[in-house]
Amino acid sequence: MTQSQSAPEPGRPLVFRGGTVLPMDGSSSVLSDTDVLVVGDRIEAVGPSLEVPEGTQEIDARGGIVMPGMIDTHRHMWQTAMRGYGADWTLTQYFVWYYLEHGKKFRPEDIAAGNRLAAIESLDAGVTTTVDWSHNLQTVDHGEAAVEALRSVPGRFVMAYGNIQAGPWEWSADPAVRSLLERLRDAGDDRMGVQMAFDVTGDPAFPEKAAFEVARDLGIPVTTHAGVWGATSDTGIQQMYDGGFMTPETTYVHASTLTRDSYQRIAATGGSISVATESECSAGQGHAPTEQVLQYGIPVSLSMDTSVWWSGDMFSAMRSTLNADRMAEHLTAHLKGDTITHLRLRAKDVLEWCTKGGAHTIGRDSDLGSLEVGKKADVVLIKNDDSPVSFPMLNPIGHVVFQAQRGDVHTVVVDGRVVKHDGKLVGIDLAPVRQEIENTIEYLKGACGEEVWQAGMFPEMPEAEAAILDNPYQYSDFVDESKRAGGEERVLGR
Template sequence: MSQPTEFGPGRPVVLRGGTVLPMDGAHQVLARADVLVVDDRIAAIGPDLPVPDGTAEIDATGGIVMPGMIDTHRHMWQTAMRGYGADWTLSQYFVWYYLEHGKLFRPEDVHAGNTLAAIEAIDAGVTTVVDWSHGLQTVDHADAAVDALRSVPGRFVLAYGNIQQAPAEWTAAPEFRDFVRRRITGDDMLGFQLAFDVTGDPAFPEKPAFEVARELGVAVTTHAGVWGATGDESIRLMHENGFMTPETVYVHAASLSADSYHRIAATGGSISVSTESEQSAGQGYPPTWAIRAHDIPVSLSMDTSVWWSGDLFTAMRTTLGADRSRLHMEAHAKGDTVTHCGLRADQIVDWATRGGARAIGRGDDLGSLEVGRKADLVLIKNEHSPVSFPLLNPYGHVVFQAQRGDVHTVLVDGRVVKYEHRLVGIDLPAVRRDIERTVDHLRSAMGEETWEKGMNPDIPETTILDNPYTYTEYHSASTHSASNHGASNHGASTRGA
């Protein structure tokens, strides 16, 4: 079978003979099936499909064809700092970005990070990413973020945020409204959300920002259930003021009570689980066990490359492992043994695809391979890897065996953006140069000693950041021991962490 090296605009594409995971409600497996793409849509699925003249054919034999994965929470602007915070706690992350060095990022640095993150996503088969962009200190930063996303052939949702100002302040600014008018045009490739957190302050200072979201008709994505920062009081305030909607996405949700989960379930929202983050940073134990008990929709995310991987293969693997680990440990504590797994590999793949589509309001055209839906899809195939065969349990293979290096082909909106393990039309050396300029700028602005210390932090004498949101003096007595109160000097204490 021919293996074309060029895919012209409007040229149909067919993937031949793969194991197809449509990600429909039945979680079918279609053996030796073809997927035909015409323009930006899936035109047909089945064996030995007839195709239009001139169709580009891709041999998917021995591989898995599945929907493009969807990441519902990624701080793309931080990608220039890849791996820098590998040994951080969440408190150290808050101090570095919220209090000390996050404000050093220029618009061009946001552009560089977003560009690299966007390319990294499509390379790993993540065709849609929610850019949880809380580094938008100015509209110039926001324009740079959008320019970067527009420059990469992926699908994105800009979740606009600004950790350097109160949500009520930046959402009320005329320049923010002007940005929305200029840049958010309803384009199919660029969605829009507002990204801010709710501290639990009884005064509910975030209320005006929710009202702006309601006025604009856009969803809010919020870090909820983050130990020491946002908790049950945040959920209660949102609920009592009528700001919990089916479109709301609660990120982490790992330190919440049953009452908060009930409120989320009753109002139809969804939870974005970032298992690598929750395991390592300490928001709380990855909460899929509790979410499933309350029948709340789930999507997956990787959070930030400052610490963790930029692919959803890792997210799937760690999420299933964490859920099963808790089940076993809970049973062991009672002297019992788990004999059957409740959470299965096919459900995890569903969360990485259909779950993400539902969370961003695209459940009708993304997240599954069905005729008439958008042609965002991935071929997992690696003829040079001994791990690529035998292919017995395709869902288990995706979750536990595959990795980003096995992504052979990626289509976004019907366009081939990766083929034979190589990105199509991406100038990676130019992106590298931009990232190097950002790193040089940050090192210079911080000074070499501070730069090195940030990457190699001391073991902190205290482990708290009572409230990273500087626009309110609220402190939560429910999330810290008595020795950690005394909150008026929280900035000074954490700077020493």
């Protein structure tokens, strides 16, 4: 056996030696001084002092935490091309700038630039699988570019195909789009899944029905922004339910401002909710529905939404989710004159949501999301001997959730391949990626003009009559007045 100093060589067995292992196998186990052996693209063994094949490369995991790769079930990866641009946006301003201004100007190469950077960013943070909620694919060329960019990075992805610039009943009927979806479905590439991504406006005519029928015909899951204040409501859930389009494969993103009936329908039909708490807290979709997923037993995963506002790592997702839920729990009790003495949401829950829960959401329970023999070798080592925050490690689960960060991701393995080692990405040259992004920014600034570019980054207070974008989906004239009212029942989902 050889001990690894530089990045391990591809194709040879690999063992993580002596780490604290969090298998995330449903048992809440914490395994001290434990090894994880990877052979090919699979986990061969988990246990203490493992016997390993001749020539196995060793990574010293002592003092570190070995866990499954994290899974982000909803990120608009193309928007990473404008990282941090919308730091002070509300959801309405996001709709204005991305639905009506900047987003319309993205060329296929700009989609590719954002996707490639986002994909690399995921790996760097230990996110081994990312769902690309790619809702600016204005042409099939945009879609091809998005897929090519993801495939150029050695991570695991799900292409959730969408187009905010056209009605889903329109783009889903395009033979070229259908052909691309079929190719992704039939490719047999377990590092590239496929979904269809679109929202339901609540229009009584239910024009989105045609898109659901395409998804059903193709056998492709749907992911949809549900329960988003000012955009989607219980009406859309009712229409999906009545049409028989709510399935165990369906993902409901945010699902914040829904009522009991909608949560019960989601629970009864087996779908999953993707909670993007940092987004929900900052943009205004509604309060992260952590109370509701626990109350109704709804499967849940975590997501980061977009780097145009926030970070692209799941440490932020876990932290913000715990903090938001606990704040709500304490505040609700305080308003009644009560005191919370035991927290309902624990660190182990959110860690499970961004590993095993993510695998369930994308239909990969059988081979992703936990460190178990025979599962895919998507493995992360959290270790940073140069950091004073790396010790003492008394509560490993709490350490990952509240103490660790991107810089503590020592090694990342995807499909048995080491893509990050000793804190550095392996085989990835950032120089051309940086140039690609710079070209996109130069183009967008020119296409928008300096005044529009600056106005988008530093939005002014709108006039009172223009404060809310009534209908962010410009492909429809429908305005749902129920999105504006409902009181505590709608806001808190009770």
